[in-house]
Amino acid sequence: MSEGAPSQRLPRWLSPRKLAYSNAAITGWIDKSDLQRLSDAVDSIGDVQISLEFSQNDDGKLVVSGAIEALLAYQCQRCLQIMPARSESVRLSVGIVRDEEEAKQLPRSLEPWIVLEDEADVYQLIEDELLLTMPVVAYHDFECIDASLLSSVAAADTDHKADKGPFSVLSELKSRED
Ligand SMILES: [Zn+2]
Numbered sequence: 001m002s003e004g005a006p007s008q009r010l011p012r013w014l015s016p017r018k019l020a021y022s023n024a025a026i027t028g029w030i031d032k033s034d035l036q037r038l039s040d041a042v043d044s045i046g047d048v049q050i051s052l053e054f055s056q057n058d059d060g061k062l063v064v065s066g067a068i069e070a071l072l073a074y075q076c077q078r079c080l081q082i083m084p085a086r087s088e089s090v091r092l093s094v095g096i097v098r099d100e101e102e103a104k105q106l107p108r109s110l111e112p113w114i115v116l117e118d119e120a121d122v123y124q125l126i127e128d129e130l131l132l133t134m135p136v137v138a139y140h141d142f143e144c145i146d147a148s149l150l151s152s153v154a155a156a157d158t159d160h161k162a163d164k165g166p167f168s169v170l171s172e173l174k175s176r177e178d
Contacts (some may be wrong), residue, residue, distance in 0.1 A: 010027075010050050010122065012034065012121055012123045013122070014114070014122050015120075016115050016122075017096060021062075023055050023056075024099035025054070026054075027049075027052070028049075030048045030126065031175065033034055035042045035127050037127055038127050038131060039141055041131060042073060042173050043074055045070065048068070051066050052064055052065075052092070053065050054067055061095050061096075061106065062095065063094070063096070064096065065102065066128055067088055068130060070130055071078045071086070071087050072134075074110035076144055078144055079140065081140075082137075083140060088133055090133050092129055093110055094110060094111045095110035095111070097112045099114065100112075111151070114136060114138075
């Protein structure tokens, strides 16, 4: 683990408004077993490190900003091999709101985080953010399957169709001769 890495587990349930009023900062890690939706979407999850800063901006909006770093491994959708895990970094910038109406009043730079009760599930927020930054389809960034193999399969298919042509003409001729 890198120097200064947070060593404590991030609590799942936080009181975001209280934290914002007191300008709190929280760092920690999340265990991959607590990120089930993300686990289903990737091949494997390594460390997930989070740092969050709660504050009130100049307009009086309650804001959470921070960073999420997660080591994720994907399966290549071309060759189906597992690619080396890579670190995904996500910047978080959300405004704490009670409903859609309040969400509409947020500046564009803030995504709404709807928090109905005092406490909120911060893992869900983090998991949503990570899912949003994932590639829709993951591929190796090089030609992991020999392109000539792919084209020879295509060529064989064309040959096969071409074979049918003369043969069927021949059989037609034969049937006429009979
Ligand atoms: Zn591949």
